[in-house]
Amino acid sequence: MNWNKVYGLSLRHFYLIKSSFPRILDLIYWPSIQIFLWGFISKFFTLSSTYYNNTVGVILSAAILYDFLFRSSISYNMMFLEEIWSRNFTNLFISPIKIKEIIAALTLTAIVRTLIGMVPAALLAIPLFGVSIFKIGLPLISLLLSLYIFGITLGLLVTSGLIRFGPSFENIAWASLFFLAPLGCIYYPIEILPEWLQIIAKILPLVHIFEEMRNILINDIISYSQIILAITISIFYFMLGVAVFYISYAGAKVRGTLINVGE
Amino acid sequence: MKLEVKNLEKKFKNFTAVKNINFHIDNGQTLGVLGPNGCGKTTTIGMLLGLIKPSNGKILIDDENFENLNREKLLSQFNFASPYVELPKKLTVKENLEIYGRLYGVKDLTKRIQEISYDLNLDFFLNKKTGELSSGQKNRVSLAKSLINNPKILFLDEPTASLDPDIGDFVRKYIEDYKSKNKVSILLASHNMKEVERLCDQVIMMKEGEIVDRGTCQSLIDKHGRNNLEDTFLKLARNKNELE
Numbered sequence A: 001m002n003w004n005k006v007y008g009l010s011l012r013h014f015y016l017i018k019s020s021f022p023r024i025l026d027l028i029y030w031p032s033i034q035i036f037l038w039g040f041i042s043k044f045f046t047l048s049s050t051y052y053n054n055t056v057g058v059i060l061s062a063a064i065l066y067d068f069l070f071r072s073s074i075s076y077n078m079m080f081l082e083e084i085w086s087r088n089f090t091n092l093f094i095s096p097i098k099i100k101e102i103i104a105a106l107t108l109t110a111i112v113r114t115l116i117g118m119v120p121a122a123l124l125a126i127p128l129f130g131v132s133i134f135k136i137g138l139p140l141i142s143l144l145l146s147l148y149i150f151g152i153t154l155g156l157l158v159t160s161g162l163i164r165f166g167p168s169f170e171n172i173a174w175a176s177l178f179f180l181a182p183l184g185c186i187y188y189p190i191e192i193l194p195e196w197l198q199i200i201a202k203i204l205p206l207v208h209i210f211e212e213m214r215n216i217l218i219n220d221i222i223s224y225s226q227i228i229l230a231i232t233i234s235i236f237y238f239m240l241g242v243a244v245f246y247i248s249y250a251g252a253k254v255r256g257t258l259i260n261v262g263e
Numbered sequence B: 001m002k003l004e005v006k007n008l009e010k011k012f013k014n015f016t017a018v019k020n021i022n023f024h025i026d027n028g029q030t031l032g033v034l035g036p037n038g039c040g041k042t043t044t045i046g047m048l049l050g051l052i053k054p055s056n057g058k059i060l061i062d063d064e065n066f067e068n069l070n071r072e073k074l075l076s077q078f079n080f081a082s083p084y085v086e087l088p089k090k091l092t093v094k095e096n097l098e099i100y101g102r103l104y105g106v107k108d109l110t111k112r113i114q115e116i117s118y119d120l121n122l123d124f125f126l127n128k129k130t131g132e133l134s135s136g137q138k139n140r141v142s143l144a145k146s147l148i149n150n151p152k153i154l155f156l157d158e159p160t161a162s163l164d165p166d167i168g169d170f171v172r173k174y175i176e177d178y179k180s181k182n183k184v185s186i187l188l189a190s191h192n193m194k195e196v197e198r199l200c201d202q203v204i205m206m207k208e209g210e211i212v213d214r215g216t217c218q219s220l221i222d223k224h225g226r227n228n229l230e231d232t233f234l235k236l237a238r239n240k241n242e243l244e
Helices: A003-018 A021-048 A055-085 A089-094 A099-129 A139-184 A195-202 A205-219 A224-255 B041-048 B071-075 B093-103 B109-119 B135-147 B165-182 B193-199 B217-223 B229-238
Strands: B003-012 B015-025 B030-034 B056-061 B078-081 B153-157 B185-189 B202-207 B210-215
Touching: A003 A021, A003 A055, A003 A099, A003 B093, A021 A055, A021 A099, A055 A089, A055 A099, A055 A139, A055 A205, A089 B078, A099 A139, A099 A224, A139 A195, A139 A205, A139 A224, A195 A205, A205 A224, B003 B041, B015 B030, B015 B041, B015 B056, B015 B185, B015 B202, B015 B210, B030 B041, B030 B193, B041 B153, B041 B185, B078 B135, B093 B109, B093 B135, B109 B135, B135 B153, B135 B165, B165 B193, B185 B193, B193 B229, B202 B217, B202 B229, B210 B217, B217 B229
Parallel strands: B030 B185, B030 B202, B078 B153, B153 B185
Antiparallel strands: B003 B015, B003 B056, B202 B210
């Protein structure tokens, strides 16, 4: 691994972010809108039912964590799409950079993009709604790590599709997260799902992450086995995502699609 | 660095884009690749740059099979410029050169950027965003990117397309000077016959994926009884079933 190259490619995205105020605003805008929207929905539930005494904290924390996953994945996809939109794709793939260095650069830069958006949103939730995800305590780091790995994995799968099918796969990038949301049990316990869907949901890390978040916030109990399981499943999918990326790259070389991407 | 292509072929499902072609570029030589649109030039360049996997045949670099060589080490000695491939528009010229300098592992990058900026007259727009430049300026920046690593083999795809005669002449002069100083092997794909006559030591003419003729510019003109390379190109491009 040549870290100078990783740094070089990361710089390409840092320069892009720093050169455009609308881009920074866009990173902050959507998470903040999400927090507003869900904050008011949560507040409504609290006022309407005594059953949901702790709803503001739980639902808003879930919204913040889900948006962290969403931003991780979209940041990854966006950086790859930037190469296609700017018609820089060929230049990048003929340079002496390894595939693993491209993945590493995108993974590292995606966390910066994600944090630019999420930190202000998470802080905004404290004075506006009295909800702090930091109440989860140290396990929050593990939950965010697991979400980040899974978000990057989704990004890898979408970019594999972009390499294989070209820019026409772009819309999948936007839709991928919404597809998984119902199965992730983000805002409700897994028992809400039909039994056959519960089996599928359990092989995703999201269920374990959001169940654990609720466990901590509502019952004040930390289940380390649940956290380790979530991280393990995320790493498994990440490795699968890397393999799919390599296969797509090799397939694109056979089909000759790398030379036409962006056109 | 010597580049040799043996029986190179590329098939896409039912369509053969490049059919069993052979050519070589000796160290420090320039080979012109001519042919009408869709004749297989881009696919050939794609295979040479490692972007497209050949269906058959071999690419040899200094007599070693491309497939057996270290990809990154090899690509660090290649580079490519084309008006159809751009650099990120929102970044400044300097930022783009810095990024590609790092990707190509250029040592003493600041000095190299200064050198190449001076040589290609980029100095006064070095801090300007690449997307705000004129075609001529973008073209010079693309050339600068392609020379940032002092490549041993340079692939140029229509390097002066859409340039005015003055800037076109500047670029051609620069390539001539660069070649004489650096012993770089060049593969030049172009539709500008005057440019090919000026820059190329040898020429191959492609049509429908095949090489239909080859030689020096003058030998081709003489062989086909024409007055210049453009007329020779037109004759070969329009004649059916003409093979070397």
